Amino acid sequence: MATRNLRTIALKLKIKKTITWLGTHKAVSCSILFAFLALIICFIKLAPINLYYVVSLSDNASVSDSVIFKFDNNPGYEESATQKTGINYNPHAVAKLRIDPANEDSKSLKISIPENNVTIQQLSVVVSVNGKTLYHTSSINGYQLSHSTNNNKNAYQLTEKQMSTIWLQAQLKSEVKLFVLSALLLLYLAFILRLTIFSSSKQIYYLSGLLIACLVIGFVANTALVKQPIELHRETSSSTATPVQQADRFSITQSITPAADVSSITLPVTITNGISPTDSNDPNYKSVYYSSQRFKDEYQIAITQGVSHILIFKGLITPSMLNADLNQISIEANAPKKNGAVDITVSKLNDSTVPTLVFQTTRVSVNKSFATTQNITAKNLFLAVGANYSEFNYRGLIILLVIGFCIILLINLLALRRFFSRFKFILSAGNYLIMLCYSCMQFLIYSKYVNGFPDELAHISYIAYLRKFGTLVPNFAQMKVYALGSAPDSFDISHAQSFNYLGHPPLYYQIMKLLNGVTIKGNIASFNISQMRLESFCIAMLGVGILFYIGLTRLPKIPLLHLLYGLLIISPPNLIYCVSGVTNDSLTILTVAISLLGFIRFSEKRYSVFTYSLIALGIVTSLLTKLTAGLIVSSSAICILAYSLFKEKGITKICSWKFLITIPLYVPIVLYFGYLHVKYHTIQPNFASLAYHEYVHSGWYTPIGQRPEMGVWGFLTTYISNFVNTWYNLAGATATGRAADWPFFSLDRIGIVLILLIPFILFFVKAKDRRKKYLQFGILGIVVALLIQLQGTYSSVMQNGRFGGYSSRYYLCGVGILALAVMWIFCQYFTNNSGMNLSKQVNTDVGLLGKEAEEMNTIDTQLTSQGILLCASFCLLLFFDGFIYSVLYQAPNISGFAQ
Numbered sequence: 035m036a037t038r039n040l041r042t043i044a045l046k047l048k049i050k051k052t053i054t055w056l057g058t059h060k061a062v063s064c065s066i067l068f069a070f071l072a073l074i075i076c077f078i079k080l081a082p083i084n085l086y087y088v089v090s091l092s093d094n095a096s097v098s099d100s101v102i103f104k105f106d107n108n109p110g111y112e113e114s115a116t117q118k119t120g121i122n123y124n125p126h127a128v129a130k131l132r133i134d135p136a137n138e139d140s141k142s143l144k145i146s147i148p149e150n151n152v153t154i155q156q157l158s159v160v161v162s163v164n165g166k167t168l169y170h171t172s173s174i175n176g177y178q179l180s181h182s183t184n185n186n187k188n189a190y191q192l193t194e195k196q197m198s199t200i201w202l203q204a205q206l207k208s209e210v211k212l213f214v215l216s217a218l219l220l221l222y223l224a225f226i227l228r229l230t231i232f233s234s235s236k237q238i239y240y241l242s243g244l245l246i247a248c249l250v251i252g253f254v255a256n257t258a259l260v261k262q263p264i265e266l267h268r269e270t271s272s273s274t275a276t277p278v279q280q281a282d283r284f285s286i287t288q289s290i291t292p293a294a295d296v297s298s299i300t301l302p303v304t305i306t307n308g309i310s311p312t313d314s315n316d317p318n319y320k321s322v323y324y325s326s327q328r329f330k331d332e333y334q335i336a337i338t339q340g341v342s343h344i345l346i347f348k349g350l351i352t353p354s355m356l357n358a359d360l361n362q363i364s365i366e367a368n369a370p371k372k373n374g375a376v377d378i379t380v381s382k383l384n385d386s387t388v389p390t391l392v393f394q395t396t397r398v399s400v401n402k403s404f405a406t407t408q409n410i411t412a413k414n415l416f417l418a419v420g421a422n423y424s425e426f427n428y429r430g431l432i433i434l435l436v437i438g439f440c441i442i443l444l445i446n447l448l449a450l451r452r453f454f455s456r457f458k459f460i461l462s463a464g465n466y467l468i469m470l471c472y473s474c475m476q477f478l479i480y481s482k483y484v485n486g487f488p489d490e491l492a493h494i495s496y497i498a499y500l501r502k503f504g505t506l507v508p509n510f511a512q513m514k515v516y517a518l519g520s521a522p523d524s525f526d527i528s529h530a531q532s533f534n535y536l537g538h539p540p541l542y543y544q545i546m547k548l549l550n551g552v553t554i555k556g557n558i559a560s561f562n563i564s565q566m567r568l569e570s571f572c573i574a575m576l577g578v579g580i581l582f583y584i585g586l587t588r589l590p591k592i593p594l595l596h597l598l599y600g601l602l603i604i605s606p607p608n609l610i611y612c613v614s615g616v617t618n619d620s621l622t623i624l625t626v627a628i629s630l631l632g633f634i635r636f637s638e639k640r641y642s643v644f645t646y647s648l649i650a651l652g653i654v655t656s657l658l659t660k661l662t663a664g665l666i667v668s669s670s671a672i673c674i675l676a677y678s679l680f681k682e683k684g685i686t687k688i689c690s691w692k693f694l695i696t697i698p699l700y701v702p703i704v705l706y707f708g709y710l711h712v713k714y715h716t717i718q719p720n721f722a723s724l725a726y727h728e729y730v731h732s733g734w735y736t737p738i739g740q741r742p743e744m745g746v747w748g749f750l751t752t753y754i755s756n757f758v759n760t761w762y763n764l765a766g767a768t769a770t771g772r773a774a775d776w777p778f779f780s781l782d783r784i785g786i787v788l789i790l791l792i793p794f795i796l797f798f799v800k801a802k803d804r805r806k807k808y809l810q811f812g813i814l815g816i817v818v819a820l821l822i823q824l825q826g827t828y829s830s831v832m833q834n835g836r837f838g839g840y841s842s843r844y845y846l847c848g849v850g851i852l853a854l855a856v857m858w859i860f861c862q863y864f865t866n867n868s869g870m871n872l873s874k875q876v877n878t879d880v881g882l883l884g885k886e887a888e889e890m891n892t893i894d895t896q897l898t899s900q901g902i903l904l905c906a907s908f909c910l911l912l913f914f915d916g917f918i919y920s921v922l923y924q925a926p927n928i929s930g931f932a933q
Contacts, residue, residue, distance in 0.1 A: 060229045061226055064222070064229055065226065068218065068222040071218060075215060075218065079202070079205035079206065079208075080210045081205070081210065082209065082210075083161075083208065083210060084209060085133045085138075085159065085160075085204055086130055086131060086133065086160050086161075087103065087133060087157065087158075087159060088128055088130050088159075088160055089101060089128065089129040089154055089157055090126065090127070090128055090154070090176075091121065091126075091128065091129065091147070091152055091154060092155060093123075093126060093127050095147070095152045096121065096148075096152075097120065097123065097334055097348055097350050098350060099149060100118050100120055100148070101118070101120075101121060101131075101147055102118050102145070103118070103119070103131055103144075104143070104144040104146065106137075106139075106140040106142055108136050111136060114134050114136045117134060117137070119131040120328075120350050121349065122348065122349030123336075123348035124346070124348075124349075139201075141194045141197055141198070142193075142197060144192075145157075145189070145190045145192075148187055149186070149188070150183050150186045150187060152188060153176060154179060154188075155175075156174070156175055156176055157176070157179065157190075158170055158172070159171045159173065159203070159204060165366065169207070171200075171204045171206075220248075239902070239903045242903055242907075243903065246907055254432075254433055254437075257432050258433060261926070263427070264424075264425045264427075264925060264926055264931050265297055265298070265422040265424060265425060266294070266423040266425040266932050267300070267420055267423075267932070268423065275396055277395075280382070280389075281388050281389070282382075284381070284382050286379070286380055286417045287377055287378065287379040287417070288378050288379075288416055289376065290375065290376050290378070292369060292371045292376055293371070294371050294424070294425075295371050295423060295424055296368070296370075297366070297368065297422050298364050298421075298422040299365050299367045299376070299420070299421060299422075300363065300365075300419065300421070300422060301363045301378075301380070301393060301417070301420070302361060302394045302420070303356075303362065303363050303391060303393055303394070304392045305322060305360045305361075305391060305392075306318070306321065306390035306392075307322075308360055309322050309323070311326045321390055327353060327354065328353070329352065329390075330390060331389045331390060332350060332382070332383040332384045333350065333380055333393075334348070334349070334380070334383055335347070335348070335349065335350075335351055335380050336378075336381075337369070337376065337377070337379075338377045338379075339374060339375065340374040340375070341374065346367045346368070346376075351380075351391070378417065378419050380393060380417060394417075394418035395417055425931060425932055426925065428922050428925035431922060432923065435918065435922075439910075443909060445461065445593075446465070446593045446594040446597050447594065450594065450897065458592065458593055461593040461596075462586060462592075462596040465596045465600055466582040466585070466586060469600035470578070470579070472917075473578065474575075476610045476917050477614045479921070479922075480610065480611050480614035481564070481567050481614050481615075482930075483925075483928070483931045484614075484764070484930050485615075485766075485768060485930055486764075486766040487611075487612065487614065487615025487617065487766050487767075488615070488617065488765060488767070488841075488843070489617065490615045490616050490617065491515060491516075491518070492536050493543070493615075493616045493617055493618065494561055494563075494566070495513070495516045495525075496508070496513065496543045497543050497546045497547055497551070497566075498552050498554070498559040498561070499534070500540065500544060500547045501553075502527055502554050506540070506544070507706065507709060508540060510714065510719035510724055511714075513533075514530030514531070515530065516530060516559065517529055519558070523560060523561055523562065524558055524560040525559055526557050527554075527559055533724070533728050533729070533732075535720070537718055538659070539657065539658045539659060539660070539706065541655060541658040542618035542620070542660075545621070549566075549569050551565050551566035551569060551616075552566075567615055567616060570613060570615065570620040571614055573613075573620045573624055574623040576624050577620075577622075577623035577625070577626070577627040578627070580627040580630075580631055581603050582603070583631075584634060584850070584854070585599040585600070585853075585854075588854075589857060589861070590861060590865065591895070592865075592895060592897055594897065594906065595857065595861070595897070597909055598856075598860070598905050598909050599854075599857050601913060602789055602849070602852070602853035602856055602912065603849055603853050604916070605785070605913070605915065605916035605917075606761065606786055606849060607763070607916055607921060608764060608765050608842075609843075609849060610917070611765075612846070615766075618659055619843070619846065621655070622659050622660050622847035623847050624655075625652055625655040625656040625659055625663060625847075626652065626666060626667055626847040627850055628648055629671075630850050630851060631648055632646070632650075632651075632652055633671075633674060633811075633812070637674075637804060641692060641693075646696040647696050647699065649671065650697075650699035650700060652667055653667050653668055653671055653700070654699055654703055657706075658703070658706060662844045662845065662847070663847045663848075666812075666816050666818075666819045666845070666847065666848050667815060668815075669815035669818040670812045670814065670815030673814055673815070674808060721734055722734075722834065734836050734838075735835060736834065736835030737835070740835070741835040744831060749831060752837070753840050756837075756841075758842070760841045760843060761787065761790060761842040762783040762786040762915065762920060763920065764921065765842075769928070769929075770920070770921070770927055772920070772927070782914070783919075784911065785908065785911025785915035788908070788911075789852055789853070789856065790842075790852070792855070792859060793813050793855035794813065795859055796809055796859070799859075799862070805858065806858060809854055809858055812848070812854075813852070813855060815848070815851075816845055816851065820845065823844065827839040827840055863901075864904060864905070865896065865897055865901060866895065866896050
């Protein structure tokens with residue numbers, strides 16, 4: 035008795051110690067609990083959905099036959115107990131039946147096959163969605179089925195036990211259960227992360243992070259499961275088609291040579307009176323269909339490939355193959371290009387009926403492939419067919435990019451821990467390197483698939499003109515846009531398409547001329563478009579690199595901040611898109627970045643020859659590249675100059691020899707604009723002033739009788755709407771199909787719009803920080819350029835009837851200013867050292883926070899909890915709203931991805 039009591043006490047102590055241990059090791063307890071719940075769910079029976087019976091038959095089965103499934107009778111709905119399906123070869127003979135839920139509780143099943151020499155090889159139960167088999171739940175070999183023959187028909191019977199086993203496996207492997215287990219896994223991850231990595235985080239921030247993670251997972255799931263793949267469609271015969279109205283039997287074969295791996299074959303058809311297979315109330319329905327699963331006209335289609343005629347598909351053509359417009363039959367056919375030519379044979383199986391399902395033929399084959407005809411009235415005909423090819427896998431790329439970015443974001447979040455302090459600089463620099471690689475990837479996609487770059491032909495014509503005539507400043511009145519010749523990469527300079535309306539200063543075009551992208555032979559200008567686009571893109575990336583250098587050397591060494599700053603620079607979709615083509619916007623990115631670096635050094639009181647040279651070089655090159663960029667930097671410079679002279683009494687610094695020796699750098703501006711003023715009486719030659727007659731007869735001018743009336747308020751609202759729309763949508767000639775009527779604060783665009791809005795907070799912040807003033811001057815420079823452009827657009831609308839010049843892409847050269855303004859706000863309000871300001875002159879680098887470089891290295895600047903949440907959330911918004919949602923997610927609507 036005493037021994038038993040001791041054992042009981044020992045057992046109780048062990049249980050108590052175990053409970054205590056589990057209480058102190060919550061992560062282990064959580065894992066055990068969720069493992070137990072998962073185990074319970076695995077043995078719970080859940081209703082199966084999307085269930086199919088797949089009967090594998092011997093290869094002597096006829097596609098004109100049907101397989102009949104007879105279940106237990108359903109009182110009140112007797113006809114549902116019998117289901118019928120056709121036989122297809124894909125490549126082996128199968129009959130696939132979607133199980134009616136009314137028959138799920140059937141305790142018996144009889145499968146009848148018309149031919150007594152056709153046998154069942156295997157019966158499988160699968161879960162299938164949209165024609166794609168996801169997984170098998172169970173299978174039974176044919177020899178395990180009870181077999182009988184009656185009236186030359188084979189019949190196979192499933193016993194009650196076999197039906198019970200099938201149904202049990204279907205319940206245990208229900209698609210619903212996979213969803214529940216996936217949800218349980220996500221819930222487990224939420225708890226385990228809270229107990230481990232994020233144990234010290236405040237609950238509100240952790241829950242916010244969970245919400246964001248759920249949105250990301252939902253986006254990935256929608257991309258993988260809902261978005262449709264892109265298919266390239268190619269017709270293999272001419273558009274002039276002749277309907278095959280032959281009543282007697284016939285067979286016609288068409289061979290095609292695939293350009294890539296074929297995913298499906300299509301055949302244009304017409305249906306008498308356009309009757310839908312679901313419109314059984316139509317009085318002529320029975321003239322076209324026996325049922326919604328069978329045409330009255332019986333056609334067999336066989337698809338084979340290669341010299342050995344490998345069977346890809348064979349079966350009857352059924353209404354399920356029709357598209358929504360009832361004008362095309364589509365058959366899934368996975369035919370790799372390497373296997374050779376694909377043969378498509380259509381055979382009419384019934385006689386003496388005028389067809390109501392009508393195929394098309396042509397007398398000319400575009401791809402010159404052979405065609406044979408048998409027993410058809412009209413000879414020498416080609417079957418009208420088409421092939422769909424699997425094209426750009428945008429869904430896979432999106433998922434890959436999302437996973438990659440989430441890993442990068444997680445690494446940056448982990449870097450906030452003190453353990454990683456020694457690696458912060460490396461991680462920060464790594465973020466910028468990744469952003470550059472990401473930009474290069476976008477360039478490849480834009481230049482190969484999207485195209486439609488703004489005014490690209492006019493820019494190339496400008497370069498060709500300089501290449502032909504060799505002038506330093508072009509004669510704007512004689513410069514034209516040249517029409518493309520017979521070759522897509524050349525044009526005849528003696529034949530103009532229209533007046534060249536650009537009128538930009540020539541610096542960018544002179545640089546591009548020296549890079550030899552255009553060659554001249556007589557009057558024929560040939561250009562290497564790929565080379566020119568790459569050169570233009572590289573020029574822009576030099577500017578982006580300078581902006582990244584500014585961030586790396588001026589921002590606190592917090593990798594997450596550097597990731598955000600890099601995304602602020604490259605996320606506006608038009609930045610990388612526009613500079614992927616031939617455009618002077620590429621050079622403005624570089625010239626404004628040079629100016630910005632000079633302004634920042636000046637704000638740091640680094641009054642050196644190098645600083646003044648950077649400012650001069652930036653202003654001069656900006657003005658000689660594009661007036662919009664020139665207005666931004668020159669207006670900012672004037673504001674900085676006035677502030678230094680009158681507020682900081684810095685006349686001695688302005689009038690020092692270090693500044694005075696840079697004055698000759700400004701001479702090209704005076705010479706260029708002085709020359710324009712003398713010759714054209716303007717500093718910006720334009721279409722209307724140089725070629726007025728052509729202008730008023732072009733699309734740039736609308737006669738007064740055809741112009742819609744517009745008041746000042748209507749003009750402003752339209753301008754703002756177009757301005758914002760071109761900030762988050764591609765502003766070129768390529769349509770993306772993206773909804774333009776959604777509000778700008780929608781989740782798919784608000785991140786990009788915030789880049790425009792947040793910087794203006796600086797004007798409402800009362801912080802005595804001279805860097806804030808300089809950032810304000812940069813923003814004012816953008817506003818000045820915008821107001822001048824606004825006035826020009828208003829005059830154009832009222833005087834010429836043309837609403838143009840509203841695109842926000844013109845101001846993307848100032849994105850570095852906007853990005854630094856956003857970062858100043860984050861550093862000011864969401865770091866623990868935001869209050870430290872620089873109050874003395876130094877000769878070392880200083881941070882955007884206003885700290886000396888030495889202080890930045892000794893003081894451990896940290897983001898607050900709010901800062902971490904906002905910074906990470908903003909990073910995700912910019913990542914998704916930029917290239918991912920603006921371009922890749924719209925890929926099915928962009929024509930270049932399917933060409």
